[in-house]
Amino acid sequence: MLKNMDNNDLNEFIQDIINGRSLSGSEIEYLLTTNDRKEIDKLHQISRKVRDKFTGNRVFLYSFIYFSTYCKNECSFCYYNRLNNIHRYRLSNDEILNICSSFKDKHIHMIDLTMGEDPYYHNNPQLLVDMVKNVKKELNLPIMVSPGVVDNDTLNKLHESGANFLALYQETYDKELYENMRVGQSFEDRINARRFAKSIGFYVEDGILSGIESNTKSIIKSLRGMEDNNPDMVRAMTFIPQEGTPLENQGQYSSEQELRIIAILRLMFPDKLIPASLDIEGINGMVKRLNAGANVVTSIIPSNTTLEGVVNYDRDLEERTRNVENVLSRLKTMGMEPAKQSEFNQIIGL
Ligand code: SAM
Ligand code: MD0
Ligand code: SF4
16 A cells, blocks of 8 residues: 555655545555555654654653552453552652652643542542642643543533643443443443543543454444544553453563554544553653654653552563653654643643
């Protein structure tokens, strides 16, 4: 499909994508399944070019604060599901604000406040609302919240208190697969929470897991499902089996498929935010994802904390290297640089 295109054809294809040409089902299927290395390399190259038309060599940086790892849910893929017998923590407000103050003037464009569906907050959402207010006061930066599914009243209050972005990943739009992943949770409630958030002015991130019992058809369904809901940010994350979970022994997948999906996402959502998460393979993984067309680096964590990630590739490592300084220096070697805060603010309507 791509490898036989000469430079003119490629430029025309890129221009069509930028002008809103959508990929057909069979094109997506081909790009997901071809084993031809030249095609895959071309796909990545085109995706970078499409990205560069919108955000050039500039990258957005989100720092990640997983402030409570308690959770009432039983997601079969997740280390923090309530049945897993693990060490958990819930940070105090002061601890959270201290971490926030360490991000001052560090080129961080947004703070992601993430939690498990911790009953402490879910039964008293005002605590979450107050925390958002405090973080806003401390840093005056855009805030992403990743609280799981919360009710509309809480979404309203979070937005009024300064939360700008809601991250809530469907994981899959294949309903049968969803039921095996987000065990006991409503498929529709999750979609509706995202839709309501968008309707009141939140920017919204959706995402899917790559490499989890899925076949090409279900991946296409998921890509289309995300498209239908018009998210502002879209992600694919490689499923990494977690100790103590029902899917613990479900093989370790390579990130190749995620990279391909990132590149396809860039063609489907040319001007949207697409993250390169540090949580899966650290800084080297960041480079691969940016080279596949991503334009955001997420899951930045200071080196001197015991904060957890979600997949947490560095859970057992002695040294944590996914701090903002390392991100910045690696971006430089790639010829990329952090965007200005004003560029990010413009994207999220500030
Ligand atoms: N508890 C909230 C929720 O579930 O929406 C917030 C946490 S959410 C940001 C955690 C996300 O990390 C999941 O939605 C999933 O996409 C990803 N994740 C969790 N476990 C994972 C795993 N084992 N491998 C890859 N991604 C995983
Ligand atoms: C990441 N660990 O970007 C974070 C997380 C939640 N909004 C994001 C999955 O990898
Ligand atoms: Fe809880 Fe979120 Fe993990 Fe599901 S993905 S078990 S809701 S922390």
